[in-house]
Amino acid sequence: MPRVETPLTRDQIITAAENVLRRFGPAKATVVDVARALGVSHAAVYRHVANKAALRDLVVGKWMEQTMPPLRAISAASGPAPKRLRKFFDTLIAIKRRRATEDPEFFSAYRALAAGASALAADHVGELVELVAAIIRSGVKEGTFRKVDPVTTGRAVLLASLRFHHPVHSDEWNAPTIDEDFAAVWSLLMEGLCVSKSKRA
CATH class of the missing domain: 1.10.357.10 (Tetracycline Repressor, domain 2)
Structure with missing residues (x-):
C-alpha cells in the first residue's frame, strides 16, 4: 500500500530548511535534504517550492520579516x-x-x-x-x-x-x-x- 503523507505546511518546510542549512550550509543543502529531514518524499516538498532558489527565498523572507x-x-x-x-x-x-x-x-x-x-x-x-x-x-x-x-x-x-x-x-x-x-x-x-x-x- 503506498504511503499516505500528511500535508506539509509552509512553516514546517521553513523550519526543516533552517535546520538543514545549519547542518550542511547553503552550498550543499538541497530540497531532497529538507524532504529527508521531514520524513517525506521530495515530491511533497516540491508541491510548495519549485526549486532550491524558492526554498532559499522562503527562509530569507521569514528571517527578514522577523x-x-x-x-x-x-x-x-x-x-x-x-x-x-x-x-x-x-x-x-x-x-x-x-x-x-x-x-x-x-x-x-x-x-x-x-x-x-x-x-x-x-x-x-x-x-x-x-x-x-x-x-x-x-x-x-x-x-x-x-x-x-x-x-x-x-x-x-x-x-x-x-x-x-x-x-x-x-x-x-x-x-x-x-x-x-x-x-x-x-x-x-x-x-x-x-x-x-x-x-x-
Missing part, C-alpha cells in the same frame, strides 16, 4: 523624531547582533543566502527606507530636522550606517571600538540633519 515588527512600531510611534530615529537604529543593530551571536551557524548561512535573494533584499531595504523616512518626515514637520527629502535622506542614513547592521559586516561587530565608531558616525549624521536649538528658538 526583524521588522519592532522597527515598524518605533517608526509609527509618537515622540521627538531624533530620539525615535536613534532608537530605530539601536534596535536594528541589536536585533542583528543578537541573531549573529545566538545562532551563528544559521546567521552565516543566511548571509550567504541573502546575497542571492536580490529581489527580497531590495524589498527589505525599501521598507527600511520608508520606515526611516517616516521618522524623518515627522522630524521635519516638528521642526527638529532640516527641510530635506525624507526618502532620499532615509536611504542615505541607512547607507551611512551599513557597517553596523548589514550582515556582510558581521565579522566587524566584535571590534572593541564598534560602539564608539557608531556613536561618531551618528553624531556626524545628526549634526547634518538636525536643526540647531538656536534655529528652533
Whole structure:
C-alpha cells in the first residue's frame, strides 16, 4: 500500500530548511535534504517550492520579516523624531547582533543566502527606507530636522550606517571600538540633519 503523507505546511518546510542549512550550509543543502529531514518524499516538498532558489527565498523572507515588527512600531510611534530615529537604529543593530551571536551557524548561512535573494533584499531595504523616512518626515514637520527629502535622506542614513547592521559586516561587530565608531558616525549624521536649538528658538 503506498504511503499516505500528511500535508506539509509552509512553516514546517521553513523550519526543516533552517535546520538543514545549519547542518550542511547553503552550498550543499538541497530540497531532497529538507524532504529527508521531514520524513517525506521530495515530491511533497516540491508541491510548495519549485526549486532550491524558492526554498532559499522562503527562509530569507521569514528571517527578514522577523526583524521588522519592532522597527515598524518605533517608526509609527509618537515622540521627538531624533530620539525615535536613534532608537530605530539601536534596535536594528541589536536585533542583528543578537541573531549573529545566538545562532551563528544559521546567521552565516543566511548571509550567504541573502546575497542571492536580490529581489527580497531590495524589498527589505525599501521598507527600511520608508520606515526611516517616516521618522524623518515627522522630524521635519516638528521642526527638529532640516527641510530635506525624507526618502532620499532615509536611504542615505541607512547607507551611512551599513557597517553596523548589514550582515556582510558581521565579522566587524566584535571590534572593541564598534560602539564608539557608531556613536561618531551618528553624531556626524545628526549634526547634518538636525536643526540647531538656536534655529528652533
